[in-house]
Amino acid sequence: MALSNIEQFDEYTGQILGRLYQKFPVPVRVMASDYFECGPISIANDEYKFTGHDATIFQATAKWLVMAGYIHSPGKKNSFLDSAVLTAKGLELLKLTPSSVEGGQSLGEKLTQAAKDESREAFRTVASEILGLGVRFVSPLIGLSS
Template sequence: MAVSNIEKFDDITGKIFAELYQSFPLPQALLAEDFVEKAVQFDEQVGTEVPTDETEFFIATATWLMQAGYITCKTYPYVGIDNAVLTAKGLEVLKATPESVSSKSTIGEQLAVSAKEGGKEVARGLVSEAFGLGVKILSPMIGLS
């Protein structure tokens, strides 16, 4: 069964969050090749390596996370992102303890463990929970109830 864009987004987001949570507050350069299976491919017409669709998806995910206010970064098309760090909102949601499990570990700590162990399903659930908390944080600011 093919992986949906939402599942790919959640997988990459979990890895980005785990990396930035572990290195906070130090800005990081995140290369697409460290987050996707195949970052570049040789293009016969151009005569050089070009980014894969996976790399473009990684960049689009990081760009969305930045525009949504979870991270700050500078994107470098075809390569990755630089000076990436969690924002106050990103840090707040990753420091929260998820309601869905009995663990006392924060979402960020659990994402770090699942990133190392390859627990994609766990990471996807934690990313969903983080985004749910992000919406709760924003709701009073934009008048949602």
């Protein structure tokens, strides 16, 4: 059964944030082809773009993570993020250890473990937890109740 857009978003969020956590503070290029076999490439205006539903969702996820303030990437292209690095907000979230798992792994460590295990479900679960915590952090700052 094919994953829904939101399930793919959660999985790709986990993969991207996990890689940036592992490489922090070194900036890296984030491309769909680093994570899965991509379809054909479309070339226009000296830029290439992966085609296909999975690549479209991956690219949209990466751009959303930049817009939401989890990633800084000065070299945004259609098909990849260049020199991507976690922002202070992104790093702070990934260094958190959920209160329900006292003394356990931080969220970033969980993503690192998911990468080692190649666990798509773990990426989705941890990414969902990260984004939920991100909303709770930001809501009071912009005047919303958490």
